[in-house]
Amino acid sequence: MNEAFHQEMREDAATRNLCAGVYLDRNFRSTVIQKVYNDTRRRVAPSYGFDLVAVVRHAWRAWALEVIQDVGILGMLLMGFVANAPVTLTAVSWIALGHLVRMALRNALVLAPLKAKEVADRWLHRDRWASEGELLRVHARLLRISLGASLPLLLVPMVVSGLVGRPLARVVEGAVWLVALVATWAAGSAVAKRIAINKMHNAKSLRIVPRTGRLAAISFQEKHPCVVYSRPQSAEPARKGRALVTPTLFDDPDPFDEPSLFVGSGRLIHRWLPPLAIQLLPSDADAPVDIDIPFEAHELVGRLKKDLDAMRPEEDAHHPTKLRGLECRSRLYIAEADVSATNRESLHVHPDSQDLESIIDHPNKLYHHFLEIVVTDTGELVTSIYLRVTVKGRALSLDFAACALTRTPEEYGIFDAGGRSGWIAVVRSALTGLRDLPLTVGMVWRVAAAPATLVRAVRASKRGAYPRRHVPGSGTQASIRELKSMKWEEASLDKFTIYDYMKIIEQHLLKTTKEFLDGRGLDTSTFEKQASTIINSGVLNMGGTTEVHNSAVGAHSQVKADIREDANSQ
Structure with missing residues (x-):
């Protein structure tokens, strides 16, 4: 060999x-x-x-x-x-x-x-x-x-x-x-x-042992499950002679400038819009519709995490049933404006299982829980999947988002x-x-x-760690890893690898959710239809933009390529 x-x-x-x-x-x-x-005012972004x-x-x-x-x-x-x-x-x-x-x-x-x-x-x-x-x-x-x-x-x-x-x-x-x-x-x-x-x-x-208080604080914050994000600022009225530009959800973030929810995870390439939502009805047609929901949201999250952890390789990293570099954990997001003296202490300690279950079961809290699934072999290509599970109004809602980090500069x-x-x-x-x-x-x-x-x-x-008092503008901003990532349009073959991991995780999440609902005696016919649409058609893929070059519209329209275009650009 x-x-x-x-x-x-x-x-x-x-x-x-x-x-x-x-x-x-x-x-x-x-x-x-x-x-x-040197900037202790802002919290360090998660490291992927x-x-x-x-x-x-x-x-x-x-x-x-x-x-x-x-x-x-x-x-x-x-x-x-x-x-x-x-x-x-x-x-x-x-x-x-x-x-x-x-x-x-x-x-x-x-x-x-x-x-x-x-x-x-x-x-x-x-x-x-x-x-x-x-x-x-x-x-x-x-x-x-x-x-x-x-x-x-x-x-x-x-x-x-x-x-x-x-x-x-x-x-x-x-x-x-x-x-x-x-x-x-x-x-x-x-x-x-x-x-x-x-x-x-x-x-x-x-790997090194942090020898200063600031390095210890950086190590703690990059691994902490809580992320403080900044909500987009309201657009100012357009000044005379300058157009008003409003960033969209899928625009490339400007590092250390434009806020992002999934900070540190790269470009948002895929999202279910709107989130997948189904009514929780009993599978038995004769059963009353207004029966109590036989599970809580944290139970489904725990089942999803358990099944994903089973895909992590323990000995053979190249086994066909395993995913090398797979990590599954809980991630909590809180808006910078919602950080106050009462909940600021939560940024300095790790939440226990009861805290996480309470946040998952009560989506009206300040913290937003996402099940974070990260797949990467070497850290050069990182696929991050975020799934938010909520149960409200007798309906199950699944909010799915996928982000990608491309390679570092060559x-x-x-x-x-x-x-x-x-x-x-x-x-x-x-x-x-x-x-x-x-x-x-x-x-x-x-x-x-x-x-x-x-x-x-x-x-x-x-100062060491993140300051305990509230400082305006102290939300986490883009990470250095995002700053030094190749543009998504130039990722070439890496796009297929990232989308491959994304679809694998997507199918596992949908399959596990269906099995969980079936085990609780709930009707999954509507869920199967929506899941089939997501997997097969791909119409809910909101990533990317549509670009039109060298085209003409209308009857008898023609396009003539200018051979001097390269010289003009030069």
Whole structure:
């Protein structure tokens, strides 16, 4: 048997990719630190398929490496300026010159084919798009700017040596040593970052014990069954000259901006609208209709959970009757506006079985109970199913919703291909650090924000958990996992995997519910018809949008494709 055909991804692949992302993406790292660790005002979103504590821990390590890099470069330049200002000015001018030369080369490579096409169009008398001419002028302008700014920088060594009365050779020699020292420090920082990524990638497990109060609070909140969501704000009247846009239920959420009910679980791809509702009538036609309902809602929820738990693999994860990565638990949702001093304590303790049964049986409470079923193999693709069971008005209501988390960015997950892991990647990182030296030196000013970040981190560590007093706007917002998920329209084959899991869980829920109702002597004929409609027709699938491209409406209508469309978009 060829083992190459049987390789599998790690179960914590999503966690490892996000941990690598905080080293590779500074904006993502800043979001993790500022929006998750330092922001104690908002409750942490549930984590689906990944470990948030590990990501936060590596975000701080990556932040520390960057601060050490910036402090080292800034210290070298400041000490060099105090000791020998002409040498330091020359060194800085050379580093800036390297950036301008690289900028000129990039624009020249783009400008050359555009210029050649312009000449060919002129000779062949072909029509040209105005956008092509504008693109040619922009790159030509950038090329002139980079070349024009390079000339004064070339004269900096001669000017400063003449002003201070020192030999040009000594100024140049000192500048060479200073540039070499700064470049070595930048390359060493890039190597340290790559070694940290390789160490994380080769670790057997990324699970860590929270050592600070804030990390302990994050670990507690991401696993807590209660979620505080924010109701959508009422739309403001449209201002003059600006259209009023109202987000719909299935729009992609804007992370850390638009509120969502199933926060952290990704895009809502499917929902029964309206919910499935049937009257609870006895199966015996001679029985009185007004008999008492022979069960409570929590009994059906318990039966559903028991049957789903039986599908979890214990030994053989690939058994055909099991679902790998299946988890089934209760999830409680409460609106941010409904959180008060009386029920705020519930956010700091886990509810017991009696509390859950009371919430399920009384749907008029502030908390809304959903049976949450999550299926994921590696955390890269997560299918989350939410089922709300209520019994009221002598009717059983089933509210079904499905959400999906797509893959993390591809650049976060490539380690072994093309020498991206091991010592080859370390050497490549050193060369990349040398290539990006001008950008690194130009961004040393960001070290000024480090003290404020540390102060907020210390304050967050002291506060630890979610503040007990009511804070306006403290509802849970979108998670970092949602922030770094591929767009649903680009998921390609992953959509079929997600829909596959969704339909499997959907059929199991309907089958178990029918068996439960039959066992209680209730009529299930109406339920069977509605369940058959849901399974077979799929007309209740509300996910996705309808897009119409290159179409015509009306008699004798025609569509003519414009071959210049690509050029216009470019």
